[in-house]
Amino acid sequence: MTNYIIRRLLYLIPVVLGVGLIIFILFNVVAGDPAPLLLGKHATPQQVHELREQLGLNKPLYMQYFDVVRSSFTFDFGRSWATRQEIFEMIKIGAWPSLTLTIPAFFLSTVISILLALVVAFYRGKGIDLFIRFLCIAGMSISSVAYILFFQYFFAYKLGWFEISGYEPQFPDFFSYVALPGIIWIVLSLGPDVRFFRTVILDEIYQDYVRTARAKGLGEIKVLLKHVLRNAMIPIITYVVIQIPFLILGALLLESFFSIPGLGGITLNALNSSDFPVIKAMAVLSSIAYILFSLLTDILYTVADPRVKLK
Amino acid sequence: MLFATLLIQNSKGSDMESPLLSIKNLTVDFKTTDSEMRAVDNISFDVPMGKTVGIVGESGSGKSVTSLAVMRLLPQPPAHITGEILFQGKNLLGLPEDEMRKIRGNNISMIFQEPMTSLNPVFKTGAQVAETLMLHRGMDKKTAWEKTIDLFNEVGIPNPSQKVHAYPHEMSGGQKQRVMIAMAIACDPKLLICDEPTTALDVTIQKQVLELLAKLQQEHKMSMLFITHDLGVIADIADDVVVMYRSKMVEKDKTRSIFETSHHPYTKGLIACRPDLGANPKRLLTVSDFMDEEGKGLMVTRERIQVFEKDYAAKNSNEVLLEINDLHTHFPIKGGFLGRQVGEVKAVDGVSFKLQRGKTLGLVGESGCGKTTLGRSILRLVEPTSGQIIYNGQDITKLAAPDMRLLRRKMQIIFQDPYSSLNPRMTVGEILTEPLVVHGLGGSKREQLDAAKMLMEKVGMKANQLNRYPHEFSGGQRQRICIARALMLRPEFVICDESVSALDVSIQAQVLNLLLDLQEEFKLTYIFISHDLSVVNFIADEVGVMNKGKLVELDRADRIYKQPREDYTKTLLGAIPKGLPKNLESFINS
Amino acid sequence: MSSQDTRSLWADAFSRLVKDRWALISLLVVVTYALVALMATLGIGMPDWRSSLGIEYLAPSGEFWFGTDLFGRDVFAKVIHGTKIAMSVGLITSLIAIPIGVVIGALAGYFGGWVDDIISWFITTFSSIPNIMLLISITLIMGKGLLSVYLALGMTGWVGLARLIRGEVMKHKEREYVQAASALGGGHYRKLFVHILPNVTHLVIINTSLQFQTAIKSEVILSYLGLGVQGEPSWGTMIDDARMELARGVWWQLAGATLAMFIIVLAFNILGDALRDALDPKLKGK
Secondary structure: OHHHHHHHHHHHHHHHHHHHHHHHHHHHHHOOOOHHHHHOOOOOHHHHHHHHHHHOOOOOHHHHHHHHHHHHHHOOOOEOOOOOOEHHHHHHHHHHHHHHHHHHHHHHHHHHHHHHHHHHHHOOOOHHHHHHHHHHHHHHOOOHHHHHHHHHHHHHHHOOOOOOOOOOOOOOOHHHHHHHHHHHHHHHHHHHHHHHHHHHHHHHHOOHHHHHHHHOOOOHHHHHHHHHHHHHHHHHHHHHHOOHHHHHOOOHHHHHHOOOOOHHHHHHHHHHOOOHHHHHHHHHHHHHHHHHHHHHHHHHHHHHOOOOOOO | OHHHHHHHHHOOOOOOOOOOEEEEEEEEEEEEOOEEEEEEEEEEEEEOOOOEEEEEOOOOOOHHHHHHHHHOOOOOOOEEEEEEEEEOOEEHHHOOHHHHHHHEOOOEEEEOOOHHHHOOOOOOHHHHHHHHHHHHHOOOHHHHHHHHHHHHHHOOOOOHHHHOOOOHHHOOHHHHHHHHHHHHHOOOOOEEEEEOOOOOOOHHHHHHHHHHHHHHHHHHOOEEEEEEOOHHHHHHHOOEEEEEEOOEEEEEEEHHHHHHHOOOHHHHHHHHOOOOOOOOEOOOOOHHHOEOOOOOEOOOOOOOOOOOEOOHHHHOOOOEEEEEEEEEEEEEEEEOHHHEEEEEEEEEEEEEEEEEOOOEEEEEOOOOOOHHHHHHHHOOOOOOOEEEEEEOOEEHHHOOHHHHHHHOOOEEEEOOOOOOOOOOOOOHHHHHHHHHHHHOOOOOHHHHHHHHHHHHHHOOOOHHHOOOOHHHOOHHHHHHHHHHHHHOOOOOEEEEEOOOOOOOHHHHHHHHHHHHHHHHHHOOEEEEEEOOHHHHHHHOOEEEEEEOOEEEEEEEHHHHHHOOOOHHHHHHHHOOOOOOOOOHHHHOOO | OOHHHOOOHHHHHHHHHHHOHHHHHHHHHHHHHHHHHHHHHHOOOOOOOOOEOOOOOOOOOOOOOOOEOOOOEEHHHHHHHHHHHHHHHHHHHHHHHHHHHHHHHHHHHHHOHHHHHHHHHHHHHHHHOOHHHHHHHHHHHHOOOHHHHHHHHHHHOHHHHHHHHHHHHHHHHHOHHHHHHHHOOOOHHHHHHHHHHHHHHHHHHHHHHHHHHHHHHHHHHHHHOOOOOOOOOOHHHHHHHHHHHHHHOOOHHHHHHHHHHHHHHHHHHHHHHHHHHHHOHHHOOO
C-alpha cells in the first residue's frame, strides 16, 4: 500500500513534466512573442527588448522550459502580466468563491443523481424509467450557454428570485449569489450523471449474486439498496472523485456570467488578456490535483472493494 | 455409492405421504416484442418428502428454468408461467410477492452453479449467511453470527470462527460453494434446490460437496431437487430422475430404472454416449444411434450398438514425434516498490515425456495444475522458461520467429471455447482459408475455398455453409469449424485443449468420434488436455496425470485407470462419479 | 436454413437499428442536417443571411419563421448557416480525433510494455488538464476562428476513444480467436488489423456519434466566448447576441439557435444509444 502510494506520487513527476511540455509548446513555441501583444502596436524595439528580458523570453528555449517546470514544483508562478499580482495570491483569493459555488452544487447533484438512478433502476423498463431517461437525454441536448442565459433571465431578472450577478464572500451571504448558478450546475449535471449511474446499477442488477440475494427472500428494495448499490459504488466513486480536482478550478462559464470572482473567472480573464503565466499556473495546479485525486480514487477503491489490493 | 444406497433404503415406505412439491402442467414462455420461446413445455412431476429428485438434461432443455420457476425468480415479463407449483399444498404461482419472499431462503432455498459469482464480492461471507438468519429467524446480529459459525462448522469449513470474516475472493471455489450451502440450510428449509452445484468444481471437490449435500439432507430431513447435466452425479444422489429434452419432459422414473430400462430413445442415447471408466471402446455410441433428427426413436439392433474394444498395441511405432525434456514455464509475480519481480509461479515445473507418432497423449489434472500452460508452451504460444521441446528431432525452443512460423503448419491447436475461438466478424470461409493465406499456400482463392469445402464435409458440416458467420452455428458446429481450421494446413500434430469440455454430453460423443476418425485419416498425433478423466480414458492411448506443474504419473490409458500407482492419481480416480452400470442389452428393441 | 439468408454481425446490427423507430427518426434527422449543411456549403437553394430583408427585431411570423435580428436579417437563414458551421465542426473534428484515438489506443493496447507506458503517460498528461482550458488555450494561440476550433476540438477529442480502444484491444488480444491466429502463424499485422480492429470498430462508430455532438456543443461555447467563427453566424454567436436581446424581450434568436442545436444533439444522443444496443455484441441476447 505505502509502496503503491509512493510510486503513484513519483508518477507526478513525469506528468507534471508532460503538462509543462504541453504548456511550454503552446505558449512559448507556438504562440510566438507576447511582448508586442502586451505593449501594443506603438512600442519601440527598445521597450520590446526590455520586456522580453524581464519576462525571461530571450533565454534559450530549454531554459524557458526549465522555468516552466521549476515553477510547477516550487509553486512560484511569478506575477500576472495583466494585473501584476502574485499569481499564488490570486489563486488563494479566488479559491473561496469558486469552492462556495462548486462544492455544494457538486454534492447536491451527486446525491440527487444517485437517488434518481436508484428509482429509475427500480422501475427499469417501465414508463417512469423511459420518461426520466428521455428527460436526461433531452436535458443533455440543450447548450449549457442557453441554460445559463435563460435561467438568469427568467429566475433572476424576470421573477427576481435570485441575485442577477455579483458575490459576497461572507457566510451566509454568498448563498444568495451562488444559489442560481448552483442550480444551473445541478441541472446541467443531472443528465449525464443519472444516465451513468443507471447504467452502472443495471450492470450489477443482472449479476449472479443479486439472484442469490433474491433467493434468500430479500425484498427488491433491500436488494437494490444493500447488495446492488454497494457494488455499484465502486465505479461511482471513480466517476465522482475524479471530478473533484476540476471543482477547484471553478465553473468557467458560470462564474464569468454571474460575475463571481473565483478561479474560473480568473482563468477566463487570463485567457482573454493572453495572461500566459496565470494560464500556466492553473493548468499545472489542476493536473497536480488530478493526479492526487486519482490516487485518492485508488485508495477509496480498496475501501469499497475488498478484492482490490494496491501493490 | 455408499450414501446413494443409504438413501434408497431410507426412503422405503415413505411413498404414501403427499409430496412436498408437486409440479403440474408447468409451462414457461419467454415473450419479447419480437420473439417467443417456450422454455418449459407442460411438465409435471412430484418431489416426495425427504427424497431427492434429479432433473437431467442438456443445455437449453429447460431444467434450470424449471428450478427458477419454483423459486419464482424468473423476471415476469419476459417470462410467462402457467400451470401449478404446489408446495405443501399451496400453489406458489398464486402467492403474493411478499408471501413468496417469506418462503424463499426459509422453506425453499437454492444453490447455484457458479460459486465464484453467486456470492456478493463486497460483503464478508459470514455476513451473507447471517443476513438470511436475521431476515427469516428475526435473530439479532450477535446470535446470527454465532449461528453462522455453527453453520460454517456444519458444512465443513475449517476454522469457522475466522472464516466467517473472510470475503468470497479469499476462499477457494469449493469453500464458496460450502458457504452457499450454509446459507441455504440456515433456516432448515423443507426443500433444497441445487442447480448444477458441482459443475464448476474440480472432481475431487465435487465429490466432497455431493457427500456433504447427502449428509445434510439426511440430518435436516430435506427434500432435494437436483439439476445437472451429468448422469453420473444423478445416479449417485437422486432417488427419482426426470429427463428433459428440448423443454419437454421425456421420461421420469426411479434412478435405477432409468439406467437399466429407460424407454425414451433420448434417454437411452444419453446413457449410452457417456464415456465409461470401466470400458475402453473404440468408438462411442451417440444419441443419433437411438434417435433421428426429428426426435423419433430408431430401431436398435444388437449390431447397431455393438462396441469394439480398443487395441492399444495397434498404434505402436518406434518413431518419436515429440520429446519434452525438463520443460519449465514460470510466470513472474510483480510487486513491491516499482513493480520488481518478487517471485514466480511455476506453472510448468520440469515436465518430460515422449510421444510416438500417431498416438494420443491425454493430459489430465485439476484446474491450475498447469496442463493448459504446458500445451501452449509446447506450441510456444507461451514462451517456456527452460527445457527442450524436440519436435521431429529438432529443438524448437531455439527457433527464430520465421522458422517457428513455418513450423506452425505442422503443429496446431484446438481451443476450449467454441464461442471465443472464432472471429465473429469473419465468415467461415474466411476463417478456414486464413491458414492458407497466411502461409501463401493452396493456390488461387477458388482452390483455397475448395479445400475448405472438402474439410467442412470431413468434419460433418455442409460445404455450402462457407459464407455464414460463426454466430449462426451451435456450439458443437463451431467446434467442428475449429477442428477444420486446425486441419487446413494438414498438420501432423494437434493439441486439443479442453476441446470438448464446453459441449453437451451428446455433442461431446460425436466430436470425440470425429477426432478419432480424423486421426486415422490424416495420421494425426494428438495431445488431448482435459479435466475429465472419463473422456481422456476414452480418447487417449497414454495418459499423463498432472499436479502442481509436474507430471506425476504417465502410463498406458487402461493401466493408469486399473492400477494407478501414485496417491494423487488414486484420489482423482476415486472422486469420479461412477454412475450406475449401463445395460445396453435392454436398449435393444428389435 | 438456406445459405442465402446468411447475415454478418453488421447486417444483423443494421436490421436491429432500423427496427427501432426512434433510431430511424434520429438517423433521418442527422441525414437531413447533413444535407442542409452540404447544400449551404455548395450555396444551393439556401436562404440569404447576409442581407437585411426586414426591419430590426421582427417577431417570428409567416415571412420570417424565426424573426429578424438587430440588422433585420432573417434569423432562420442564420440558423441554417449555423447548421453548416456545426456540422462541419462535427465532421472535421471527428476526422482528426477518431484516427488519432484509434491508432494511439490500438498501439498501446496491442504492444503493451514500454509502448503502453509512454502512451499511457501521454493520455494521463492530456486528461489531467481540464478540457475547456486546453480548448480555449489552443484556439487563443492559434488565433480566433473556425480553423482553430477544428484543430482544438480535434486535438483534444481523441483521449476518451484512445483509452477505450486501448482497453478493448488488450482484452481481445487474449481472446482465443487471436491466439488461434498466432497458432496459425499469423503476424502482428494480421492479428491487429484483420482480427482485433474489426472487432472494436463498433466502438469507433458509437464514439463518432458522441464526438460529433460534443464537438457541436463545444463549438457553441467557443463561439459564444468569441473564440470561434468570426464574421458569420453560428449557433454560438447567435446565443451570444441573445445575451443583450433577452432583456428587450427578443427571445427568438436564442430559441432558434437552441432549438436547432437541441434537435441535432438529441438525434445524435438517441442514435448513439441505439447504435450501442445494436452493435455491442455483449448485449446480444440480453
